[in-house]
Structure formats: structure tokens, C-alpha cells
Amino acid sequence: MTTEILKLEPERTEDDLSSLYSTVSDVLKDIKKEGDRAVSKYTLKFDKLQLEKFLLSKDEIENKIKNLNPKTKDLIDENITRITKFARFQLSMYRDMQIEVDGNETVLGQKIVPISSAGIYVPAGRFPLLSSALMGIIPAKVAGVKRIVAMTPPGENRPDIGVLYGIYKAGATEVYTIGGIQAIGALAYGTETIKPVDKIFGPGNKYVNEAKRQVFGEVGIDLLAGPSEVLIIADETANIDLVAYDLLAQAEHDIAARSCLVTTSREMALKLKNEMPKYIETLATREILRVSWKEKGSIIYCNNFDEALEYANNYAPEHLELHVSIKHREEAFEKLDNFGSLFMNQNTPVVFSDKLIGTNHTLPTNRASRYTGGLNVGAFLKVLTFQEVLGEVALKELSRRAFEQSKLEGLSGHAKSAELRAKLFKDIRINSGEE
Numbered sequence: 182m183t184t185e186i187l188k189l190e191p192e193r194t195e196d197d198l199s200s201l202y203s204t205v206s207d208v209l210k211d212i213k214k215e216g217d218r219a220v221s222k223y224t225l226k227f228d229k230l231q232l233e234k235f236l237l238s239k240d241e242i243e244n245k246i247k248n249l250n251p252k253t254k255d256l257i258d259e260n261i262t263r264i265t266k267f268a269r270f271q272l273s274m275y276r277d278m279q280i281e282v283d284g285n286e287t288v289l290g291q292k293i294v295p296i297s298s299a300g301i302y303v304p305a306g307r308f309p310l311l312s313s314a315l316m317g318i319i320p321a322k323v324a325g326v327k328r329i330v331a332m333t334p335p336g337e338n339r340p341d342i343g344v345l346y347g348i349y350k351a352g353a354t355e356v357y358t359i360g361g362i363q364a365i366g367a368l369a370y371g372t373e374t375i376k377p378v379d380k381i382f383g384p385g386n387k388y389v390n391e392a393k394r395q396v397f398g399e400v401g402i403d404l405l406a407g408p409s410e411v412l413i414i415a416d417e418t419a420n421i422d423l424v425a426y427d428l429l430a431q432a433e434h435d436i437a438a439r440s441c442l443v444t445t446s447r448e449m450a451l452k453l454k455n456e457m458p459k460y461i462e463t464l465a466t467r468e469i470l471r472v473s474w475k476e477k478g479s480i481i482y483c484n485n486f487d488e489a490l491e492y493a494n495n496y497a498p499e500h501l502e503l504h505v506s507i508k509h510r511e512e513a514f515e516k517l518d519n520f521g522s523l524f525m526n527q528n529t530p531v532v533f534s535d536k537l538i539g540t541n542h543t544l545p546t547n548r549a550s551r552y553t554g555g556l557n558v559g560a561f562l563k564v565l566t567f568q569e570v571l572g573e574v575a576l577k578e579l580s581r582r583a584f585e586q587s588k589l590e591g592l593s594g595h596a597k598s599a600e601l602r603a604k605l606f607k608d609i610r611i612n613s614g615e616e
């Protein structure tokens with residue numbers, strides 16, 4: 182292996198993780214026990230606000246969003262249209278269906294139903310992420326979820342009017358101003374004033390992400406979509422300005438956001454290592470960037486393209502951008518398997534999918550793309566199976582085989598259940614008057 186590390190993020194320490202674990206579990210326990218009182222207590226502690234109520238009424242929302250300028254409304258409406266189009270396309274791949282087996286005597290099938298209620302977390306600590314509202318609520322609506330509960334942090338200029346317009350227009354049925362761990366706890370366990378939901382969706386910072394991980398089981402969660410990440414594979418054909426700003430576009434989300442350049446150009450690797458501080462100073466988000474680049478930025482030089490691909494597959498980033506020749510692009514598409522979303526050429530930056538291209542921007546982080554893709558309409562659906570035995574020949578055969586296997590496993594109740602079926606066969610089709 183000839184990979185050379187020019188800059189590597191420091192390893193995370195175990196201590197960080199265990200203190201995060203206990204902070205989150207303490208807050209969640211309290212919310213489960215004390216409900217609204219605990220939500221207020223932690224809103225004061227973490228968001229520095231004393232709130233009497235969390236629900237925003239329809240009138241309050243409509244009053245606020247009427248002040249949004251028409252140009253911004255148009256921008257949001259257009260984004261809603263594009264994101265809806267892709268979510269509907271995804272929905273078209275889910276359908277009720279059945280097959281007949283055992284010479285048409287047995288039916289096996291699946292029935293697609295939406296979950297009843299979804300909690301959508303809309304991050305707004307550092308930046309009010311309007312697009313995260315759309316990415317969660319639109320697929321829920323397209324899937325047919327009836328109760329869609331949006332939660333977003335309170336604070337100065339929060340909820341931002343644009344975010345509120347997006348939440349409302351996309352179709353949330355309840356909106357609460359609760360952020361962080363408190364929001365995830367309230368959605369999972371419910372409180373005196375908030376009904377729990379069946380599944381929680383949406384990205385967030387390390388507290389939100391850990392809270393989702395801890396409530397999983399008691400409720401469903403979509404995936405772990407924590408602090409943003411980007412990995413860029415660049416060869417000698419790449420444009421260094423595009424590479425630098427695309428790394429910084431994700432690194433500016435959070436001091437915990439990760440950015441990584443993997444390149445086969447040693448010249449570019451060295452240049453970027455020296456010049457990144459200059460690029461950082463050109464952006465208004467420089468304070469966050471100085472930290473995230475120092476702590477979580479990396480530059481890896483590989484002396485052949487195969488190694489670059491191997492490094493990227495092992496890193497398993499949230500976003501993966503290709504700034505490479507056409508020949509390399511084809512090879513990369515074939516060999517890359519671990520990414521939340523892939524950006525195929527230098528004309529297709531992450532910012533497009535972050536906001537509006539139409540694919541979902543809620544994506545796996547922290548190497549979770551090894552085992553899952555990003556949020557999609559299927560996460561709001563349940564694929565339920567059913568089966569029906571109609572004929573005597575199939576029943577006898579199934580009964581015999583199930584009986585034998587139950588005996589092998591030592592499950593006598595199962596064996597009895599199977600055995601009885603063959604003895605007490607009832608012809609459903611004849612009895613119900615069917616052919």
C-alpha cells in the first residue's frame with residue numbers, strides 16, 4: 182500500500198463517547214418520568230429559554246408565515262415539487278402483490294401500508310435547516326402517513342419563518358418548538374401534552390443522533406444521520422477551488438463535521454494542505470471551519486486510483502464526490518459501494534442535493550453507509566406479508582413438513598398445531614361458495 186497521509190483527523194477518544202452516552206440517557210430518563218416538566222427544564226438548560234408551551238397553533242403558524250416574501254415562498258415551493266417528484270418515483274417501486282405456489286393451492290403475498298405517525302426532527306441549532314424539514318415531511322406525506330409531527334429548536338429567530346413555511350407547506354400536522362435530546366425524548370415517550378409517535382426521522386447534531394440511537398426499540402428510527410461528512414476523490418483533472426469549497430461546504434455545518442480529500446495528485450494534496458487556511462478565511466463560517474478542518478479534516482494521497490477507491494470504501498462517507506476523468510468515473514461507479522449519496526462529476530456538488538436536486542439529503546454518517554442508504558419513502562412504509570392455504574394437497578404436505586421440523590427443534594406445541602391442521606382440513610373455497 183503506497184497511501185500517504187498528509188493530514189489525518191485525530192482519533193476520537195472513548196471518554197467523549199461515554200460522557201455523551203450518559204448525558205443523553207440522563208435527559209431521556211427524566212423526560213420519560215417527568216414529561217412536559219422535564220422538557221421545559223432541559224429547554225432552559227440547553228436552549229436558554231423558559232417556555233410555557235411548545236405547540237404552535239395553526240393560527241400562530243399562518244400569522245408568522247404570511248410575512249415571508251413571495252420570492253422565498255416560490256423557491257421553497259419549487260423545491261417541494263422536485264423532492265415530491267423523486268419521493269413519488271420511489272413509492273412506485275412499492276406495491277401490493279401476491280403469488281400462487283403449490284400448484285395454485287397456496288397464496289403468498291405482501292401488502293404495503295404507511296406507518297401511522299412520524300416524528301420529523303428539523304435541526305436548527307447553528308443554522309435553520311429548511312431543507313431538512315422538506316426531506317423528512319415530504320416522503321412521509323407521499324407515503325400516506327396521517328400524523329406528521331415536526332419538532333425544531335426554539336430560540337432567537339426560531340423557528341425561522343422560512344423553516345416554518347416549509348414545515349407547514351410540506352404537510353406537517355403538528356409543530357412543536359423543542360430541540361435536541363428533549364425533542365427525541367418527547368417524540369419517543371410522549372408527555373402530558375404530546376402524543377408519542379411510531380417512528381422518528383431526521384438528522385441532527387451528536388446529541389440528537391445519540392438520543393435517536395438510545396430510544397430505538399421503544400420507537401422506530403430512520404437511520405443515524407449525525408454531523409455532516411464529505412469525501413472527495415480527485416485525480417489530476419480536478420479543479421482545486423471546487424474541491425476546496427466542496428470540502429468546506431460540509432465542514433461548515435458543525436465543529437464535528439468531517440471532510441476528507443483522497444487524491445492521486447500529490448501536487449494537489451500538498452497545495453491544499455498549505456492553502457486550506459486561506460480558503461477558510463474567505464468564508465463567513467470560518468470560526469466553525471477552523472475547528473472542524475483542524476479536528477476532522479484529512480488529506481490522503483494515493484499513488485494509484487484503485488487505492489483511492491479502497492480508501493473511500495473503507496471510510497464509508499455520507500457524501501462522496503468524484504472530481505475525476507470520465508474513465509475514472511466509470512471505474513469508480515462500478516467499485517464504490519459505501520456512501521450515503523454519490524456525486525458523479527464536478528458539476529454536481531453536494532449542495533444541490535442538500536437543497537433541491539430531488540434526492541433525499543438525510544444520509545448515514547459515522548460509517549453507517551456500510552449497512553444502510555439514506556432516508557427514502559420506504560422508511561415510512563411497512564411491507565407486511567400474508568399467506569393463505571386453500572387446497573387439501575398443499576395443506577397435507579405443509580402440515581407434514583412443519584410437523585417434522587417442529588419435532589427436530591423440540592417444539593411440541595408447533596408440531597401439534599401443524600398435525601391438527603391436516604386432520605381437520607376444511608375446504609374454505611367450497612364452504613364459502615367459491616369455485
Ligand SMILES: NC(=O)c1ccc[n+]([C@@H]2O[C@H](COP(=O)([O-])OP(=O)(O)OC[C@H]3O[C@@H](n4cnc5c(N)ncnc54)[C@H](O)[C@@H]3O)[C@@H](O)[C@H]2O)c1
Pocket residue numbers: 204227228303304305306307308310313334335359360361362363384385386387388389405406407408409434435438499542543544545546
Ligand atoms: N447526516 C445528515 O443527513 C445531516 C443533514 C442535515 C444536517 N446534519 C447535521 O445536523 C446537525 C445540526 O446541528 P445543530 O447543532 O446545528 O442543530 P440541532 O437542531 O441538531 O441541535 C440543536 C440542539 O442541540 C441541543 N444542545 C446543544 N448543546 C447541547 C449540549 N451541550 N448538551 C445537550 N444538548 C445540547 C439543544 O437543545 C439544541 O436545541 C449538524 O451536525 C449537521 O451536520 C446532518
Ligand SMILES: N[C@H](CO)Cc1c[nH]c[nH+]1
Pocket residue numbers: 310312313408409410431434499535536542543544
Ligand atoms: N449537508 C447536510 C447533510 O449532511 C444537509 C444540508 C441541508 N442544508 C445544507 N446542508
Ligand SMILES: [Zn+2]
Pocket residue numbers: 409430431434532535
Ligand atoms: Zn450541507
